[in-house]
Amino acid sequence: MASYDALRHVSIGQYIPADSAVHRLDPRTKLAIAGLGLVAVVVTTTYVPNMVLLVAILAAVRVSRLSARYMLAGIVPALPVIALLALMQLLFYGNGQGTAALGSRVLLSWGAIRISTAGVRLVIVSLMRFVDLLFLTSLLTNTTTSSALTHGMESLLRPLSAIGLPSHELALVCAIALRFLPILGEEAETIAKAQASRGLDEPRGGRLAFVQYARRLAALIVPLFVDAYRRAEEMTMAMQARCYRGGRGRTYYTRYALGRTDWIALGLTVGLLIVVALAQYSPLP
Amino acid sequence: MTASTDAPAIVEISALAHTYLMGTPMETVALRDAHLTVRRGEMAALIGPSGSGKSTLVQFVNGLLRPATPDCVRILGQDTHSSTVDFGSLRRRVGLVFQSPAQQMLERYVGDDIAYGPRQMGLERVIVRERVEWAMDAVGLSFDAFVDRHTFSLSGGEMRRVALAGVLAMRPELLVLDEATTGLDPHGRESVHDLLTTLRDKEGMTVLLVTNDMDEAAALADSVTVLDQGRTVLAGPTRSVLADDSVLSEHGLVCPAATRIVGALADAGVPVARGALTPLEAEEAIWQAMMR
Amino acid sequence: MIPSDIHVDGPLICVEGLSYAYDADGEAPIEALRGIDLAIQRGEYLAIVGQNGSGKSTLARCLNGLLHPTGGDVWVNGLNTRQPENRYPIRAAVGMVFQNPDNQFVSTVVEEEVAFGPENLGVPEDELRDRVHAALERTGLQALHDRNPRLLSAGQKTRLAIASVLAMRPACLVLDESTAMLDPASRLDLLSLLRELHHDGLTLVTITHYMDETVDADRVLALCGGHIALDGTPSQVYARVNELASLGLSLPAAAAIARGLAYRGVDLDEGIVSTEHLVSAVVSRMSQGGTA
Numbered sequence: 001m002a003s004y005d006a007l008r009h010v011s012i013g014q015y016i017p018a019d020s021a022v023h024r025l026d027p028r029t030k031l032a033i034a035g036l037g038l039v040a041v042v043v044t045t046t047y048v049p050n051m052v053l054l055v056a057i058l059a060a061v062r063v064s065r066l067s068a069r070y071m072l073a074g075i076v077p078a079l080p081v082i083a084l085l086a087l088m089q090l091l092f093y094g095n096g097q098g099t100a101a102l103g104s105r106v107l108l109s110w111g112a113i114r115i116s117t118a119g120v121r122l123v124i125v126s127l128m129r130f131v132d133l134l135f136l137t138s139l140l141t142n143t144t145t146s147s148a149l150t151h152g153m154e155s156l157l158r159p160l161s162a163i164g165l166p167s168h169e170l171a172l173v174c175a176i177a178l179r180f181l182p183i184l185g186e187e188a189e190t191i192a193k194a195q196a197s198r199g200l201d202e203p204r205g206g207r208l209a210f211v212q213y214a215r216r217l218a219a220l221i222v223p224l225f226v227d228a229y230r231r232a233e234e235m236t237m238a239m240q241a242r243c244y245r246g247g248r249g250r251t252y253y254t255r256y257a258l259g260r261t262d263w264i265a266l267g268l269t270v271g272l273l274i275v276v277a278l279a280q281y282s283p284l285p
Numbered sequence: 286m287t288a289s290t291d292a293p294a295i296v297e298i299s300a301l302a303h304t305y306l307m308g309t310p311m312e313t314v315a316l317r318d319a320h321l322t323v324r325r326g327e328m329a330a331l332i333g334p335s336g337s338g339k340s341t342l343v344q345f346v347n348g349l350l351r352p353a354t355p356d357c358v359r360i361l362g363q364d365t366h367s368s369t370v371d372f373g374s375l376r377r378r379v380g381l382v383f384q385s386p387a388q389q390m391l392e393r394y395v396g397d398d399i400a401y402g403p404r405q406m407g408l409e410r411v412i413v414r415e416r417v418e419w420a421m422d423a424v425g426l427s428f429d430a431f432v433d434r435h436t437f438s439l440s441g442g443e444m445r446r447v448a449l450a451g452v453l454a455m456r457p458e459l460l461v462l463d464e465a466t467t468g469l470d471p472h473g474r475e476s477v478h479d480l481l482t483t484l485r486d487k488e489g490m491t492v493l494l495v496t497n498d499m500d501e502a503a504a505l506a507d508s509v510t511v512l513d514q515g516r517t518v519l520a521g522p523t524r525s526v527l528a529d530d531s532v533l534s535e536h537g538l539v540c541p542a543a544t545r546i547v548g549a550l551a552d553a554g555v556p557v558a559r560g561a562l563t564p565l566e567a568e569e570a571i572w573q574a575m576m577r
Numbered sequence: 578m579i580p581s582d583i584h585v586d587g588p589l590i591c592v593e594g595l596s597y598a599y600d601a602d603g604e605a606p607i608e609a610l611r612g613i614d615l616a617i618q619r620g621e622y623l624a625i626v627g628q629n630g631s632g633k634s635t636l637a638r639c640l641n642g643l644l645h646p647t648g649g650d651v652w653v654n655g656l657n658t659r660q661p662e663n664r665y666p667i668r669a670a671v672g673m674v675f676q677n678p679d680n681q682f683v684s685t686v687v688e689e690e691v692a693f694g695p696e697n698l699g700v701p702e703d704e705l706r707d708r709v710h711a712a713l714e715r716t717g718l719q720a721l722h723d724r725n726p727r728l729l730s731a732g733q734k735t736r737l738a739i740a741s742v743l744a745m746r747p748a749c750l751v752l753d754e755s756t757a758m759l760d761p762a763s764r765l766d767l768l769s770l771l772r773e774l775h776h777d778g779l780t781l782v783t784i785t786h787y788m789d790e791t792v793d794a795d796r797v798l799a800l801c802g803g804h805i806a807l808d809g810t811p812s813q814v815y816a817r818v819n820e821l822a823s824l825g826l827s828l829p830a831a832a833a834i835a836r837g838l839a840y841r842g843v844d845l846d847e848g849i850v851s852t853e854h855l856v857s858a859v860v861s862r863m864s865q866g867g868t869a
Binding site for chain 2: 627628629630676730731732754757758759760761762763765786788789825826827829830831833834837838841843852855856859860862863
């Protein structure tokens with residue numbers, strides 16, 4: 001019996017109030033740290049820097065007083081895909097090219113299949129990076145209200161509006177997207193239930209289960225799209241009715257100011273980055 | 286309004302509780318202690334303020350949600366806690382029409398969409414066609430004009446009828462409508478009301494209406510169940526439940542307009558019988574009072 | 578809360594020969610509005626009723642320039658809605674609340690949502706705080722100022738949508754079927770808020786399917802096929818029973834009862850539409866002893 005609650009498990013994008021240092025940081029600081037974290041995740045391909053990163057991110061989650069388990073639950077719907085990818089990489093990556101090939105040993109070879117230590121490392125490191133990204137985005141969006149995010153993004157982008165970049169519009173687009181994630185999640189759940197009530201492919205298990213699952217997902221797409229589009233139309237009208245005209249001539253109800261904790265957090269992040277970069281480009285595994 | 290209290294109950298829900306996303310920061314308790322009984326052949330109404338858990342409760346009626354404990358929910362004689370229940374078959378016998386019709390569209394063309402249920406049931410083409418024609422006629426959609434239309438290009442009212450036709454085509458024993466008339470104009474509301482009454486009287490269908498509209502419940506239902514914050518607070522024949530304004534307002538509800546009017550008159554000292562449910566009954570009651 | 582804006586003489590909104598047509602799926606254009614002439618005075622409370630498809634929402638959207646007429650003109654405070662440079666002053670003067678509040682909110686904090694409108698207008702920051710506070714007070718949401726709008730009840734969400742428009746200090750508030758998704762208790766709450774706003778001097782235009790909601794209005798407009806079919810005070814409009822029936826509309830409960838009694842030979846006051854009026858008329862008739 002399908003559990004429809006899974007569609008509601010959108011941990012990304014939900015603000016979860018709590019009293020923590022992370023919550024209290026200026027949104028610009030958090031955005032900057034998330035950006036730097038993203039760079040770090042992309043750049044690291046070896047074990048040691050990834051371990052350092054993962055530990056640092058987990059420490060940040062701890063400080064935020066949020067539940068790491070809840071954030072991890074966001075991965076659950078994607079697990080089948082991840083598992084499949086991991087398996088493919090493990091079996092077929094082979095010895096890799098360039099620096100990855102250095103010091104790589106083949107563990108098992110059978111026809112087209114080639115399992116090597118480089119392959120194993122790729123799978124493990126990829127998994128860690130995936131988890132890092134999940135935690136980073138959840139941390140950012142769970143500890144920062146949508147509006148704080150908009151303000152932060154807009155503030156960071158504002159210098160660019162001098163060269164014509166629509167900074168407020170961009171920031172607002174992101175904020176609205178985040179705001180609607182849980183709404184669309186619930187809508188998807190309702191659509192799935194409504195379709196199930198019509199008799200859409202009851203899960204019968206067995207070998208066809210995956211096909212049925214895929215078919216049910218596909219049936220969600222059109223109604224969900226139509227729903228999202230309609231909401232977008234209404235939202236546009238409502239914003240126009242309230243005289244939205246981008247960033248020109250706007251004033252701001254909420255103002256943020258950087259404090260000591262912000263500078264400390266930024267300093268720690270930069271320090272971490274240096275450590276990670278050193279580890280990555282050293283001969284460490 | 287027929288009310289047969291010795292007809293068998295096809296929905297028996299007692300002491301039902303349900304929590305969404307249990308164990309997460311988003312945990313919400315939707316139902317605490319819900320009871321609901323619907324007898325065969327009747328038109329039952331489920332009312333309650335927004336957020337009372339009505340939509341959650343009806344999802345137990347067609348097996349979308351299953352109870353955590355046995356002996357809590359019995360639909361058409363089957364305990365839905367049990368894993369041996371064939372939910373596919375249950376959902377054909379209990380048709381649930383959701384509030385927003387666009388959510389239930391499954392096919393590109395109207396005809397295909399309405400035929401979806403019967404086809405899934407494995408019925409022959411001739412019978413499928415018969416069912417589709419019957420269903421479209423019942424909801425007032427012309428077969429020739431609509432059968433080839435694109436489902437998503439329809440107006441809200443038309444889509445609602447298609448959604449209803451799609452569920453009717455399965456000839457369910459129990460029809461459940463989650464706020465079927467919200468947003469309809471008076472004319473639209475009336476045609477849905479007529480349709481439901483016909484289904485109950487001529488086809489013997491049992492109907493469960495989830496509604497916010499007291500006047501609608503008063504005019505159509507044989508029995509009413511009131512839900513407030515996940516608990517059933519009142520249940521019984523329409524007249525006894527809806528006529529008591531003081532109890533209803535405790536739960537954030539108002540009684541039908543006609544009831545309020547005779548209530549106000551009675552409070553002002555006019556010897557009029559309380560408890561009128563429709564404008565017609567109120568008119569009759571006032572007339573009676575004046576004749577004395 | 579009422580703006581000290583440009584105070585031009587004459588009606589707040591002037592509609593002359595308004596027509597609106599749009600293309601539909603390769604067929605001939607659909608005329609949603611055909612030659613509407615209408616003047617809305619400052620401080621007036623106008624209710625617009627009509628079947629689905631009669632053009633009500635289209636008319637509403639022409640009033641604040643969201644839609645440009647395809648024929649005729651609409652003037653707000655002397656400004657023509659067709660001219661792009663008039664766009665913002667017009668929308669600041671005529672605020673609009675739509676049916677589904679969830680699709681209007683841009684923010685995840687109540688007070689920031691209310692601030693969005695005046696922020697767009699470039700209201701200076703110290704004044705922003707005052708406006709937000711005043712709007713929240715007016716709609717009774719002050720205690721919820723830092724909550725997430727998603728967690729509010731349906732009635733509270735609608736009030737938040739209203740507050741976020743009120744913060745712009747409009748001269749007129751247009752509500753497009755804002756009560757359609759509310760339960761009866763929330764609907765009554767909202768109506769009493771509207772009465773208070775009207776009392777403050779705000780011009781109100783409400784579009785609704787529920788005739789009972791129109792009894793407080795100064796004037797009722799019934800649309801049919803893009804034309805104005807009926808225009809008058811509620812008492813005048815609801816006296817035209819046959820025409821209302823042909824328009825697919827119904828009477829408010831009190832009016833229906835008064836009508837029914839009239840057919841039986843009991844002539845109460847003219848033009849009864851509200852519960853209070855019906856009750857007082859019946860009471861005074863009874864105290865005069867017996868029937869007509």
